[in-house]
Amino acid sequence: MASRIEDYALLSDLHTGALIGRDGSIDWLCFPRFDSPAVFTALLGTSDHGRWLMAPAHPEATVTQRSYRGRTFVLETLWETPDGTARITDFMPVGDRRASIVRRIDGLSGSVEFTERITVRPGYGKVLPWVRRVDEGDKNEAIVAIAGPDAMVLRGDKLPHALDREHVGSFVLEAGQRVEQELIWFPSHRPVPPPINIEKALEETSNYWNKWAARYNQDGKYAAIVERSLLVLRALTHEDTGGIVAAPTTSLPEDFGGARNWDYRFCWLRDAALTLEAMLTHGFAEEALKWRDWLLRAVAGDPEDLQIMYGLGGERDLTEGELGHLPGYEGALPVRIGNGAVGQYQADVVGEVLVALEKLRLAGGHEDHFSWPLQQAMLGFVEKHLSAKDHGIWEMRGDLLHFTHSRVMMWAAFDCGVRAVRDHGLSGPVERWEELRNELHVEIMELGFNKELNTFTQTYGGTATDASLLVLPQVGFVGYGSPEMLGTVDALEAELLDGHGLILRYQTATGLDGLAPGEHPFLACSFWLVEQYAHTGRRKDAVKLMDSLVGLANDVGLLSEEYDMEQGRMAGNFPQAFSHLALVRAADALHGTEQLSLSDEPIDTHTMPIIVPS
Structure with missing residues (x-):
């Protein structure tokens, strides 16, 4: 066992x-x-x-x-x-x-x-x-x-x-x-490879990791766990291709004994883009450029063929199958290889990528003859699918819907296009992008915000919330301290907080995701809540939640995808890049907001400091 x-x-x-x-x-x-x-x-x-x-x-x-x-x-x-x-x-x-x-x-x-x-x-x-x-x-x-x-x-x-x-x-x-x-x-x-010089290999391996991590020199309460998280993100990055796997495992269950068992050994554009941001913030620009090059190769071709994930080398065929000869982790079946979500339309993905590439520009990364035209093509893809419903960030396997988070990330995509032209001197139909950005903002506030409940909602016209709404101020759509966002946090706390102070992604009992109900708190979402608290004067709440989350790491500083607080054990694939990159963001928010007071103005996250190595 x-x-x-x-x-x-x-x-x-x-x-x-x-x-x-x-x-x-x-x-x-x-x-x-x-x-x-x-x-x-x-x-x-x-x-x-x-x-x-x-x-x-x-x-x-x-x-x-x-x-x-x-x-x-x-x-x-x-x-x-x-x-x-x-x-x-x-x-x-x-x-x-x-x-x-x-x-x-x-x-x-x-x-x-x-x-x-x-x-x-x-x-x-x-x-x-x-x-x-x-x-x-x-x-x-x-x-x-x-x-x-x-x-x-x-x-x-x-x-x-x-x-x-x-x-x-x-x-x-x-x-x-x-x-x-x-x-x-x-x-x-x-032929059989020759023997290795173990002492030399140990020395060279140790030197590599120590030299790589030496670029990180932040101090503070969470410095050690942030450093280990950055190392985990590097450890999950393929040396040659630059692709970043979401986790090195498959089918570790989100719900013990259940069917929420997925293969995470692939490169999600969303996860990789967020990893790029975490790396950039701490001076790892070389790794960010390597990932950009992977992205260009992976998505090259007709924008209509854009996928949400790829193989480590940019492979596109990730057909999902089941391994019937395996009994699964503690009996959780089926054991899956490949991932059927590869064929889903998730409207937020282009926005995630373009936000990351905007951060790369701010860090001094220069566009070439390939990278900017590709981003223009991706914006064309977003415009073409402007009215389409999608599966959402959580890869719902139920009906297609207009998810508010997805619509906001489409807004963010056009916002980055506008910034690329206005702030960085690149070429493009900026007036059209500004028009689409503004129209989306009006639409989201009308259909994705429930005025009676004073909260953004999971889907257009709905009443339920979703932890992905915590991303809205991160991309500058609203301020962390805006009345709309504070109302949303109140609703999230009432609807999705468990008895231990961690937040669920959404209510699985609704059947919206097309699966049987039941999962544990998704750790990245609780780190997002730390970030929200830190930016809105709730520092004590932020530190309390952060300490609780950091305390869930194992003895060598690794985090899984979810955590079962009732049984006191990790759940989901492990170690999970999303959890570690969200930890880095949360620690940065706490580190950077010690003297900040509550603001009702939208916060321009594009101007957050980025540390570039000298």
């Missing part, structure tokens, strides 16, 4: 990621990319579906400390047994173009007996590979597994031996002794 979601830590090599539990078992790993079929899939099944366990054999062994080494994704776990102590160091080498994972075990005191169990199962745990032990000379052996296009080789000390359909081993480690192993994936048609 898989561990609780919060018991996992992430390893990353900027191409893929592994989840390793506190029990020493790597239960999830896709090679060679985030969206490749998993070779370890115990997270969504059993140990028979693939895992790599390395842990003390003593039944009273406990983890006394687990942490990343400094500003890295090198994980160190200290084990204590009645007989001694040992440390396991796990990492994925960065920068060497290998797809591998390294496990180093050091004896610290006394003696510790370790158990190793490794089961390689390509194809999401379905394929049984052909495994053989090979002699590599100089008394060195390796274990090679091959199945179709996939091949893996395990090298190192104290290699396990075949037992039924897994490999099992044990060894005793005395103080001062060390055991090291590396598991490498490679295409089966190629």
Whole structure:
């Protein structure tokens, strides 16, 4: 049985990621990319579906400390047994173009007996590979597994031996002794890769992460968790393509035992655009430009073919399917790969992208012969679909509707077009964009705002609210402290706050999303509420909620998509980029509004300070 979601830590090599539990078992790993079929899939099944366990054999062994080494994704776990102590160091080498994972075990005191169990199962745990032990000379052996296009080789000390359909081993480690192993994936048609210099790889990997994070130098109460969140966003970014996955996992349930299980190993334009903003605010302009280049390649072509998400390399076919051989995380079915929402029309997406690119311009990013014409084409797409209903930000699988948040983001798209011409000297039909922007504003205030209830509504003509309405002041549509926004916050608090002070996305009991009701608070929405409180003089409320949210991170600073407060456990895919980028925004709001007073004027978020590295 898989561990609780919060018991996992992430390893990353900027191409893929592994989840390793506190029990020493790597239960999830896709090679060679985030969206490749998993070779370890115990997270969504059993140990028979693939895992790599390395842990003390003593039944009273406990983890006394687990942490990343400094500003890295090198994980160190200290084990204590009645007989001694040992440390396991796990990492994925960065920068060497290998797809591998390294496990180093050091004896610290006394003696510790370790158990190793490794089961390689390509194809999401379905394929049984052909495994053989090979002699590599100089008394060195390796274990090679091959199945179709996939091949893996395990090298190192104290290699396990075949037992039924897994490999099992044990060894005793005395103080001062060390055991090291590396598991490498490679295409089966190629020769077996040579051994790695583990010490050099560890040094280079640590140097990479520390050097990358050194550009972040903010202080304050939330500095450490913001730094780790920025590192998570980087860890979920593909080194070559610049694509940012929403999470490295699929089908971790939003509702335990339910059917709200989705594949998040793809690049949502919305999530990536918001990640870009978070990166820019903290000086990571190079990463932002890399993402822009990914965007240009991914959406190139007929604007009518625009999708809300793409593969890491810009792939468009993300057909949703089900893996019937897997029992799911704690029985949550179905287990899905691919994502059917790829074919949805979500009217907010272009606005999210253009807001991010406007921030990039303000940070000094220059448009080229491709990037600005593409944005003009995207604005043409918005105009062409101006009256169309959509599925909304939450990817509703029910009827198409006019969602107020979507309409506001269309307004924001034209607003960014106007700014590009008026403020940055670019060319375009600015008078037409101004006209459409103004018409949308009037329409939204007439149809998306309920005057009797004094609140913006989830949909035109409706009465229900939606946490996405907290985004309206973030893009400058209204002021954080405007009467309309304050009334909306009152309505949100009355309708969507749970008993623990966290906010739900919307009321699932209405059936609006086409699914059975039931989910837990979506963490990003509560971070949005922190931002709203911070900008409207409710600093005590903001800090209280922020402290509560930060306290939901696990021992290595990672957040999932949702949180089940009743059971005290994480829910949804993990770690979730959306949660971490919203945390960064909330911390920035608290950091930047300490001396600000309530204002009734719309706040121009386009002029928020952006830190550009010197």
